Amino acid sequence: MAINHIRLNPSAVACALGAVAFPLILASIGGQLTKFLLGHDHVYGLVPLSYVDAEQNIPTLFSVLLLFCAALLLTVITALKKKEKDPDVSRWAILAFGFMFMAVDEAWSIHEKLITPVRGLLGDGPLGIFYFAWVVPGIAVVFVLTLSFLRFLLRLPAKTRFSFLVAATLFLGGTLGLELVGGRYAELHGLENLTYSMIATVEESLEMAGVIVFIYALLKYIADNYNEVRFRFDNFEESSRSKAP
Numbered sequence: 001m002a003i004n005h006i007r008l009n010p011s012a013v014a015c016a017l018g019a020v021a022f023p024l025i026l027a028s029i030g031g032q033l034t035k036f037l038l039g040h041d042h043v044y045g046l047v048p049l050s051y052v053d054a055e056q057n058i059p060t061l062f063s064v065l066l067l068f069c070a071a072l073l074l075t076v077i078t079a080l081k082k083k084e085k086d087p088d089v090s091r092w093a094i095l096a097f098g099f100m101f102m103a104v105d106e107a108w109s110i111h112e113k114l115i116t117p118v119r120g121l122l123g124d125g126p127l128g129i130f131y132f133a134w135v136v137p138g139i140a141v142v143f144v145l146t147l148s149f150l151r152f153l154l155r156l157p158a159k160t161r162f163s164f165l166v167a168a169t170l171f172l173g174g175t176l177g178l179e180l181v182g183g184r185y186a187e188l189h190g191l192e193n194l195t196y197s198m199i200a201t202v203e204e205s206l207e208m209a210g211v212i213v214f215i216y217a218l219l220k221y222i223a224d225n226y227n228e229v230r231f232r233f234d235n236f237e238e239s240s241r242s243k244a245p
Helices: 010-037 046-050 058-084 089-108 110-122 135-155 158-189 194-226 236-243
Strands: none
Touching (some): 010 194, 046 058, 110 135, 135 158
């Protein structure tokens, strides 16, 4: 039976993903400058289509694909760990599920549906950095996951642990850190201004960078620990014929 190989170089993959992300970010910045400085907020649909903080456009699709790729790699590692009966298999599985959920959330902005009910719990009056109120349960989830995954993180190889921490710092610095800053600014000045759009652009850029670093770390982990991963796809019809009397 012929075996086809697909070779993936972690550094080359990360560079290729970065080469896609960079022009998307530049296009978003250019679109927002065109909108707020020149007064053209559409430009044949290119401005909303390229804005990284808008929903269901090109940057959103790219972010969804990044998160899905990370989830897929985590699923592969989970399968390998299950075969080895590794005690950390459940942690890898939780990460795989978490990134798959984040991919769905990125596509449909599920977390934003928490804003109104959480604002109701926080009461009337200015919310400051918690203006985008979903960050409150978001911070709680991150805190709980940090505590529960601390030992798992310490058991990882040093290089992998460092890469995971860099990825988490970039991603959480964007999705939570700058979301807090952007929330405070949006409460005072609104969403429709150049400054807020630049804050949102940096936020989304950090998120993309964090996931790209994480994908690199996962590929490097697989390369260092397994060297080669083989997938087998059985032909159902041929299998059925071979079992027939």
